[in-house]
Amino acid sequence: MRTRPALALSSFCASAMRAQVLQAARRPLELRELPDPRPGTGQVGLRVRACGVCRTDLHVVDGELTEPRLPLVPGHQIVGIVESLGPGVERVQTGDRVGVPWLGWTCGTCRACLQGRENLCERARFTGYQIDGGFAERTVADARFCFPLPPGFPDLQAAPLLCAGLIGYRSLRLAGDAERLGLYGFGAAAHIVAQVARHQRRRVFAFVRPGDEVARRFALEMGAVWAGDSSQTPPETLDAAIIFAAAGELVPAALRAVAPGGVVVCGGIHMSDIPSFPYAWLWGERVVRSVANLTRRDGEEFLALAPRVPVKTQVTPYPLESANEALEDLRQGRLHGAAVLDMKEGTSPS
Ligand SMILES: [Zn+2]
Ligand SMILES: [Zn+2]
Numbered sequence: 001m002r003t004r005p006a007l008a009l010s011s012f013c014a015s016a017m018r019a020q021v022l023q024a025a026r027r028p029l030e031l032r033e034l035p036d037p038r039p040g041t042g043q044v045g046l047r048v049r050a051c052g053v054c055r056t057d058l059h060v061v062d063g064e065l066t067e068p069r070l071p072l073v074p075g076h077q078i079v080g081i082v083e084s085l086g087p088g089v090e091r092v093q094t095g096d097r098v099g100v101p102w103l104g105w106t107c108g109t110c111r112a113c114l115q116g117r118e119n120l121c122e123r124a125r126f127t128g129y130q131i132d133g134g135f136a137e138r139t140v141a142d143a144r145f146c147f148p149l150p151p152g153f154p155d156l157q158a159a160p161l162l163c164a165g166l167i168g169y170r171s172l173r174l175a176g177d178a179e180r181l182g183l184y185g186f187g188a189a190a191h192i193v194a195q196v197a198r199h200q201r202r203r204v205f206a207f208v209r210p211g212d213e214v215a216r217r218f219a220l221e222m223g224a225v226w227a228g229d230s231s232q233t234p235p236e237t238l239d240a241a242i243i244f245a246a247a248g249e250l251v252p253a254a255l256r257a258v259a260p261g262g263v264v265v266c267g268g269i270h271m272s273d274i275p276s277f278p279y280a281w282l283w284g285e286r287v288v289r290s291v292a293n294l295t296r297r298d299g300e301e302f303l304a305l306a307p308r309v310p311v312k313t314q315v316t317p318y319p320l321e322s323a324n325e326a327l328e329d330l331r332q333g334r335l336h337g338a339a340v341l342d343m344k345e346g347t348s349p350s
Helices: 005-012 055-061 155-162 164-174 188-199 213-221 250-257 296-305 320-331
Strands: 016-021 030-035 043-053 078-085 097-100 103-105 138-142 180-184 203-208 226-229 238-243 258-266 287-290 315-319 338-342
Touching: 016 320, 030 320, 043 097, 043 155, 043 320, 055 320, 078 138, 078 155, 097 138, 097 155, 103 138, 155 164, 155 188, 155 315, 155 338, 164 188, 164 238, 164 258, 164 296, 180 188, 180 250, 188 203, 188 213, 188 338, 203 213, 213 226, 238 250, 250 258, 315 320, 320 338
Parallel strands: 180 203, 180 238, 203 226, 238 258, 258 287, 315 338
Antiparallel strands: 016 030, 043 078, 043 138, 043 338, 078 097
């Protein structure tokens, strides 16, 4: 019988790290010892300080996103310190603190890339999905997709900016100049978007799971002018709505809440089926659209804007060992704000 490499490592290799590994969909992550990843051409090696936990991680673990590289280290909201540089890296130096987002690699040559829509690159690879991510003590990333992070944000508070913040910002941009903005699902993304929206002098109407009084109060604390159940009609007609919850039935509900010409933006990567609805609810030039991934321009714009708001992220930290608990708390809707794995307290075997 062969010895599994992860076990052999501790005896033969001094340079190892701990990582949470997905072996197959619908199985808990397993804490494993893996060889330190080494940066290839154009990559940086990172000591991970914190990594946000996103609903997309849950969709990967639960098998709702069906094309992960397996085995996989999930996590795509990475805050890390550059420890080593692969050949050809110029714009990043060792010691830099950087953020690594979901968009991990693009081809640069397909039609979408050439049109400035790299979020739609047909060969794109995503961090914590096709590329090992940040639920680990060390990782590597393509230097071109690493962002410098604003200094006013400690590691834990910076992590949720990298997906909840970035995708939230892109969703908000695609909602246009809406003054009355609905947010359906008040989790990590919405709590950031609400702050940015208020800074932009919009009014936020928050919709939470029926009966979730804690989330309702949290939305009001984050600047919503009204917060109620997703089954309720808001007190005013909305100009646009963003849906962060993965529930398809919210699409017709949001369409009924927006004025003619209003847009309903679906901000999640996965959603349950949308029930059929009368054409009259779409009539009046209402628009339903999705938001896919991010561009580096979104990252640069949002990370420049976040300190000016200033965005204050509310985080619940978990040690690396407790990644499964963090995912379960997210699955059960027990979190208000963002879950973040905190790697600073961990003990490294190397
Ligand atoms: Zn491309
Ligand atoms: Zn995400």
